[in-house]
Amino acid sequence: MAAAAMLLGVAMPAIAQPAAAPAGQAASGFAIAPQPLGAALAQFSRATGLQASAPAALLEGRRSPGASGNLSAPEALRRLLAGTGLAGRIEGGAILLTPEPRAAAGDMVLPTVDVGASTGGGRWPSRGFVAEASAAGTKTDTPLIETPQAMNVVTRAEIEAQGSTSITDALRYTPGVISQYGATDLRYDWFTVRGFTPPVRYLDGLRLPFGARGYSQPRIEPFGLERIELLKGPASALYGQSSPGGLLNMVSRRPSQVAQNEVILQYGSHDALTAGFDSTGPLDAEGKFSYRLTALGRRADSQTQFLDERRIFVAPSLTWRPDAQTSLTVLAQYQRITSDGGGAPQALPVQGTLWANPNGRISTRRSLTEPGYDRYTGEQIMLGYAFEHRFDSVWQVRQNFRYSHVDSDSQRVQAYAFAANQRDVGRYAWGFPEISDAFTVDNQAQADFTTGPVRHRLLTGFDYQREDATYEESQLTLLRALDVFNPVYGLAVTRPPMANRISQGRNQAGLYAQDELRFDRFILTLGGRYDWATARTNNYTVASRTTSVIKQDDGEFTGRVGLVYRFDNGLAPYASVSTSFQPTAGTDRRGAPFDATKGRQYEVGLRYQPEGSGIFAAVSAFHLTQENVLTPDPLDTRYSAQAGEAESRGIELEAKASLAERLNLSLSYAYTETEVTRANRNAAGTSTLGKQLPFAPNHQAAAWLDYTFNEPVVAGLGVGGGVRYIGASYGDANNLYRANAATLVDLALRYELGQSLPSLQGAQLGLNVLNLFDKEYVSTCISATGCYWGARRTVLATLKYRW
Numbered sequence: 001m002a003a004a005a006m007l008l009g010v011a012m013p014a015i016a017q018p019a020a021a022p023a024g025q026a027a028s029g030f031a032i033a034p035q036p037l038g039a040a041l042a043q044f045s046r047a048t049g050l051q052a053s054a055p056a057a058l059l060e061g062r063r064s065p066g067a068s069g070n071l072s073a074p075e076a077l078r079r080l081l082a083g084t085g086l087a088g089r090i091e092g093g094a095i096l097l098t099p100e101p102r103a104a105a106g107d108m109v110l111p112t113v114d115v116g117a118s119t120g121g122g123r124w125p126s127r128g129f130v131a132e133a134s135a136a137g138t139k140t141d142t143p144l145i146e147t148p149q150a151m152n153v154v155t156r157a158e159i160e161a162q163g164s165t166s167i168t169d170a171l172r173y174t175p176g177v178i179s180q181y182g183a184t185d186l187r188y189d190w191f192t193v194r195g196f197t198p199p200v201r202y203l204d205g206l207r208l209p210f211g212a213r214g215y216s217q218p219r220i221e222p223f224g225l226e227r228i229e230l231l232k233g234p235a236s237a238l239y240g241q242s243s244p245g246g247l248l249n250m251v252s253r254r255p256s257q258v259a260q261n262e263v264i265l266q267y268g269s270h271d272a273l274t275a276g277f278d279s280t281g282p283l284d285a286e287g288k289f290s291y292r293l294t295a296l297g298r299r300a301d302s303q304t305q306f307l308d309e310r311r312i313f314v315a316p317s318l319t320w321r322p323d324a325q326t327s328l329t330v331l332a333q334y335q336r337i338t339s340d341g342g343g344a345p346q347a348l349p350v351q352g353t354l355w356a357n358p359n360g361r362i363s364t365r366r367s368l369t370e371p372g373y374d375r376y377t378g379e380q381i382m383l384g385y386a387f388e389h390r391f392d393s394v395w396q397v398r399q400n401f402r403y404s405h406v407d408s409d410s411q412r413v414q415a416y417a418f419a420a421n422q423r424d425v426g427r428y429a430w431g432f433p434e435i436s437d438a439f440t441v442d443n444q445a446q447a448d449f450t451t452g453p454v455r456h457r458l459l460t461g462f463d464y465q466r467e468d469a470t471y472e473e474s475q476l477t478l479l480r481a482l483d484v485f486n487p488v489y490g491l492a493v494t495r496p497p498m499a500n501r502i503s504q505g506r507n508q509a510g511l512y513a514q515d516e517l518r519f520d521r522f523i524l525t526l527g528g529r530y531d532w533a534t535a536r537t538n539n540y541t542v543a544s545r546t547t548s549v550i551k552q553d554d555g556e557f558t559g560r561v562g563l564v565y566r567f568d569n570g571l572a573p574y575a576s577v578s579t580s581f582q583p584t585a586g587t588d589r590r591g592a593p594f595d596a597t598k599g600r601q602y603e604v605g606l607r608y609q610p611e612g613s614g615i616f617a618a619v620s621a622f623h624l625t626q627e628n629v630l631t632p633d634p635l636d637t638r639y640s641a642q643a644g645e646a647e648s649r650g651i652e653l654e655a656k657a658s659l660a661e662r663l664n665l666s667l668s669y670a671y672t673e674t675e676v677t678r679a680n681r682n683a684a685g686t687s688t689l690g691k692q693l694p695f696a697p698n699h700q701a702a703a704w705l706d707y708t709f710n711e712p713v714v715a716g717l718g719v720g721g722g723v724r725y726i727g728a729s730y731g732d733a734n735n736l737y738r739a740n741a742a743t744l745v746d747l748a749l750r751y752e753l754g755q756s757l758p759s760l761q762g763a764q765l766g767l768n769v770l771n772l773f774d775k776e777y778v779s780t781c782i783s784a785t786g787c788y789w790g791a792r793r794t795v796l797a798t799l800k801y802r803w
Contacts, residue, residue, distance in 0.1 A: 030076045031258060032066045040064035040080050126155040126227065128658025129666055129706075130616045132609075135205065136229040136249040138516065138525065139238050140446060140459055145609045146516075146523045148562020148576040150232035150620040152177075152654060156253075159222055161664060161706050161720055161748060163768025163796050165274075165298075167250070170222055172724060173702040174230060175652045175670035178695050182779030182790035184302070186309045187343035187376055187408070188217050192695035194232060194624060195648035195674040196245030196599075203250050204331065204386065206402045207239070209438035212469040212504040212537070216406040216436035218380040221313045221335060223264075223276055223296045226251045232652070233601040233622060234580030236558035237527040240463070240510040244580045244599025244626050245648075252331055255290035255319040256280045261803050268796035272300035276313075292317045303792050305367040306374070307341030325390040331402075332383045341369060342412040343376030345788065349418040349425055350737060352484065353787040354778045357422050359485050364776055364789045368427055368482055369413040373493040378408045398444040409433040411495050413479065415785040424481040425785065431474040431495045438467035457516040465508045475499040499542055506535045521566045525576075528559040533583055533596070552593040556581040570610035576603050584630065589639035597628040597642075617655035624648040629678075637683040645678035646693060664706040664720075672696050676733075691735045695780060697727030699741075706748065716755030718766075720748035729780070737781035742790065745772040766798040 032040055041064070067079035077088045126132070137147035144151055152174045164170035167189040168179045180190040180197070193199045201208045201217070208218055222228075228250050235247040259281030266274035276296035283289040298311045315333035337343070346369060352362035384402030391397075410432050417426035442463040449456050475496040482488075512529035535552040562576035580599035587593050605620035629644030650672040657665040674693035681687045706720035728741045747769040754761035774793035781787040 030067045030071055032064070032068065032076070032080065037064045037080075037084055037086075040066060044076065044080055126153075126157065127614050128661065129155055129158045129161075129656045129664045130614055130658045131155055131227060132616075134229050136202075136231050136247070138459070138514065139205070139444060139461070140457055140516070142457075142516065144616065145566065145572045145607045146564050148523075148525050148564050148574045149560070149578060149603060150605060150618065150622070150652060152230045152232070154228040156226050157658075157664070158666065159225070159228070162704065162722070162746065163748060163766070163770070163798070164222055165796070167220055167222060167228065167248075169770070170228055171230070173666050173668060173704055173722060175654050175668035175700060175702070176232065176650070176672060177230065178697065178700070178726070178729070180695050180780055181344070181788045184304070184779075184788065184791050185344040186302070186307075186339050187219060187337065187378060187410075188214075189219070191248070193230065193243070193245035193248075194622065194650070195646075195672055195693040195696035196243050196624070196626065197695060198243065199230070199246045199248045200235075200239070200242040201248045201250070202239070203382075204252050204384075204400065204402070205249060206384065206400055206440045206442060207438075207465055209404050209406055209436040209467050209469070211406070211408075211434045211436045211467075212471040212502045213432075213434060215410065215432060215434040215471065216408050216469055218382070218404065218406050219335065219337060219378065220250050221296060221311075221315075223278075224253055224294045224313065224315045224333065226253050232620070233603060233624065234558070234560075234578040234599045236531070236556070236580040236599075237529050237560040237578060238512055238514065240465075240508050240529065240531045241533055241554075241582050241596070242580050243582060244597075244601065244624055252315065252317070252333075253278065253280075253292055253294055254329055254331070255292040255317055257282055257287050257290055263801045265799045266796055268300075269794045270301040270303065272298070272796065274298040274300075288321050290319045290321075302341070302345075303364060303789075304341065304345040305365045306369055306371050307343075307345060307367065308339060309343075310338045312336050327386075327388055329386045330383075331385065333381075335378075335380050337376070337378040339376040340374065341367065341376075342374035342410060343378075346374075346412065346414055347782070347786040347788060349415065349422075349484065349785050350781050350783075350787050351418060351422050353789065354737060354739060354781045359423055362484050364792055366484055366487070368415055368425060368484070370429075370479070370491045370493045371489055373429060374412050376408070376410045376412075378406070380407075381405045394447050394449050396446050398446070399441065400444075401439070401441045403439045404437070406436045407433075408435070411474075413493070418785055419481065423483050423485055425484050426481050427479040428476040429479055429493050429496065430476050432472065434469060434471040436467060436469040438465070440465040453519055455518040457518075459512075459514045459516075461512050463508075463510050463512075465506075467504075467506045469502075469504050469506075471502045471504075472498050473500055473502075497542070501540045501542075503538045503540075504535065506533070508533045523564040523566070525560065525562040525564075527561075528557065530557045531555065531581070535583060535585075537585070550585075550587055550593055552583055552585075554581070554583050554596045556596060556598075570608050570613070572607045572609070574605050574607070577601070578603075584628065584642070586630075586640065588641060589633055589636045594630070594640075594642055595628050597626055599624060599626045601625075614658045615655075616657070617653075619651065619653045621651045622649060625677075629676075631678070631680045631687075632682045634680050637681075641680065643678060643680055644676065646674065646676050648672060648674045648693065648696070662708045662710060664704075666702070666704040666722075668700075668702045670700040672698060672700070686734070688733050688735075691733060692730055694731050694733060694782070695729055697729040697741070699725070699727035701725040704746075716752035718748070718750040718752075720750075722746045731780040731782040731786070737783070737787070739778050739780050742775060742777040742779075744770075744775060744777075746770050747772050762802045764798075764800045764802075766800070768796045768798070770794040770796075 064080045067076040131153035133143045168183045178192045231247045262278045278294045280292040294315045296313045301308045313335045317331045319329040321327045351357040382404045388398040415425045444461040447458045477496045510531040514527035517524045533554040537550045540547045558579045560578040564574040566572045581596040583596045584594040601624045603622040608617040626646045628642040630640040631644035633639040633641040653669045655667040674696045676688045679687045679689040702724045704722035708718040724744045750766035753763040771793045777790045779790040
C-alpha cells in the first residue's frame with residue numbers, strides 16, 4: 001500500500017545505522033485507533049518522535065488493533081503489533097521489528113528494522129526525575145551515558161515536585177551550581193558554575209540575548225519548559241563563545257500528538273497568586289497539525305518591603321508534520337514583568353548582616369529605597385521555528401531560528417557608604433534602561449552511516465548570531481542618608497538625567513563539525529569549530545558630548561575530544577578534553593582591544609545506568625583553566641592587562657532514580673577548589689593571587705526524596721522532602737567577605753483528590769515549603785555595602801486539574 005510507504009519511508013540500506021533511541025522510552029498517553037499497520041506505525045512515530053522505515057509491500061494487508069491509554073512506548077508498540085504476525089522490542093537504544101516465530105506460512109516476512117529517534121531538539125520523554133538523552137551535549141539526540149562531558153538535567157517532573165517557580169529554584173539541587181543573590185531577584189537568574197560566572201544561556205539550542213551590560217536578558221518562565229539542561233565545562237566546540245564553567249539550555253514545551261490539558265491555581269507566601277494553563281493536542285484527524293498554548297499570570301509581594309511582582313506569560317506553538325520525515329514547529333512567547341521596588345532587594349551593609357553590628361541585626365525585610373521611586377519593567381518577545389527533515393536512513397537536516405526582543409527599564413536607590421555610627425547608610429538614585437534585539441540561526445546536517453565496523457554519526461553545521469543593544473545610564477543623585485534600623489521614608493526622588501549611552505553590535509559566525517564514532521563498546525567523539533566574532537561598541541558621554549568607539553575582532557578555533565566505553569552492566573567510564581573562548585570587553589593602556597579569554601578542561605568520569613532500571617548515577621573529576629584574564633597593568637595600574645589566570649578543579653556526584661512511578665530520588669555533591677594562579681598587584685600593592693574565585697564554595701550537597709503511596713487509606717498521597725547544604729564562599733575577588741555555610745530544608749505534600757471522590761479524577765492538591773525552618777542567612781556579600789539575604793520560608797499551595 002502506497003500510503004504506508006509514504007508515511008514510513010523507504011527501506012533502509014544494510015549499511016545504515018540510524019540514530020539510537022534511549023532504552024525504555026516512555027510516553028504519557030496514546031490514542032491510536034484500529035487501522036492499517038502502516039498508518040498505525042506512522043501515528044506511533046509522530047507521537048513518540050521515533051522514525052520508522054519499511055517497504056510498503058511488506059506491510060500490505062496487515063492491520064493493527066491500535067493502542068490507547070497511558071502506556072510506555074514498548075507496551076504501546078506491543079499492542080500495535082498484536083495479531084499482525086510481527087513482534088517488536090526496544091533493545092540497545094533501537095526498536096527491532098521481527099516476524100513472530102509462528103507467523104502464518106503465507107505471511108510476508110519483514111526484515112529487522114531499526115527505528116531511531118530524530119527529534120533534533122532533545123525532546124525526549126523522561127521517567128520521573130531521570131532523563132535518558134539530550135541534544136545539548138552533542139546537538140544530536142545522544143544518550144546521556146554516551147555524552148563525554150558532565151551533564152545535569154532537571155526534568156518537568158522534578159520542577160513540579162519541588163515547587164520551582166524560577167530557574168534558580170529549579171537548579172538548587174544540582175551540583176556545582178550556585179545562585180549568586182539568594183534566589184530573591186525577580187528580574188534575572190544569576191548563576192556560577194564550577195566557579196565561573198555566568199554560564200551562557202540557551203533556549204531550545206539557540207543563544208539568548210544578554211545586552212551590552214546584562215540588563216536585557218530575558219527571564220525564562222519554568223512553567224513553559226519541558227526540562228533544563230546544564231552542560232558542564234567548555235562548550236565552544238559546538239556553540240562558539242561561552243564561559244568555561246558551562247552552558248545552560250532550557251527546552252520549551254512543544255505540541256504533542258496526545259491531547260492533554262492542565263489548569264493550575266497557586267497561592268502562597270507574600271500574597272502570591274498564580275493562575276496558569278497548558279493545553280496541547282492534534283488539530284486534525286490525520287495528526288499533521290498539533291498545537292500547544294501555555295499561559296501564566298502571577299502577582300506577589302516579597303520578603304522585602306515595597307518590592308512586588310506582576311507577571312504575564314503566554315507561549316503558543318504549532319507543529320506541522322506533512323509526513324513522518326518532516327516537521328516544522330513554530331514557537332513564540334511573550335512575557336511582561338512589572339515590579340515596584342526595582343525587581344530585586346537592595347544590597348545591604350556588611351555590618352548588621354554578615355558581620356556583627358552594635359545596633360543589632362538588619363531586618364531581612366529592610367528596603368533602602370524611597371517608596372514610589374524604585375521600579376522595574378521588562379518586556380520580552382520571541383518568535384522562531386525548528387525545522388527538520390530526514391531524506392533517508394542516512395541524511396537529515398535541521399534549521400533552528402529565533403528572533404528576540406527584550407526591553408528593560410530599571411530605576412533604583414542603592415547604598416554606597418555606611419557611616420561610622422553603623423546606622424546611617426549613604427544612598428544614591430539612578431536609572432539604567434537597556435534594549436536588545438537579537439536573532440540567531442543554526443543550520444545542521446547529520447549523516448548516520450558505517451565504514452567497516454565503525455558506525456558514524458557525523459554532524460556538520462553553520463550558525464550565525466547578531467545582537468544589537470542600547471544601554472543608558474543616568475547620573476547619580478545623592479540622597480539623604482537612611483537609618484537602616486529606624487528608617488524614615490518620604491523623599492521626593494526624580495530620575496536623574498542621562499550620563500552616557502552605550503550602543504553595541506555583536507556578531508558571531510561559526511562553522512563546526514563533529515563525528516560520534518561507535519566501535520564495539522567504544523564511543524569516540526571528535527569535534528571542532530572555528531568562530532568569527534566581532535563587536536563594535538559606541539560609548540557616548542553626555543558631559544563631553546564625545547563618543548568613543550571600540551572595535552573587536554576575534555577568530556578562534558576550539559575543539560573537544562571524548563571517549564566513552566559502555567559495559568553491559570550499565571557502567572560507562574569516559575574522558576574528555578574541551579576548550580572555550582569568550583571575548584573580553586575593553587582596551588589596554590595603548591587603546592588596543594583585549595583578546596578573548598580561553599578555557600581548557602580535562603575531565604574524567606563514570607556513569608551508571610542499568611537498562612530499563614530508572615536509575616542514573618554519575619561522578620566526574622575536572623580541572624579547568626582560564627587564561628587571558630584581566631589583571632592590573634604593572635606599567636600603569638589605571639589600566640588592565642591580560643596576564644591573569646584562574647583555575648577550578650573538583651569532583652561532582654549526582655544520582656537520580658525513579659522507581660515504579662512512585663519513588664523519585666535525587667542526590668548530589670560537589671567539591672570545588674578555585675584559585676587565581678596569576679595576577680599583578682594593583683596601585684595599593686595588593687593582588688588577588690592565590691585567592692578563591694567568588695561564589696564558589698568548596699562543598700555543596702543536596703538530597704531529595706519523593707514517594708507516592710498506593711496503599712489503602714493513603715492511596716494518592718505523595719510526600720517529598722529535601723536537604724541542601726551550601727558551603728561558605730567569598731563574594732568578592734579579594735576574599736574580604738565570606739558568607740557562612742547554610743543548611744536548608746524543603747518539604748512537599750500532594751494528594752490526588754480523585755482517590756476520595758471519583759468525580760475529581762485528575763485533580764491534585766499540593767503544598768511546597770522552601771526553607772522549612774525559616775533560616776536567616778546571608779547568601780553573599782560582594783562589597784562593604786553589597787550583602788544579600790537568602791530567601792526565607794516560602795509556602796506555596798497548588799491546585800491542579802489535568803484531563
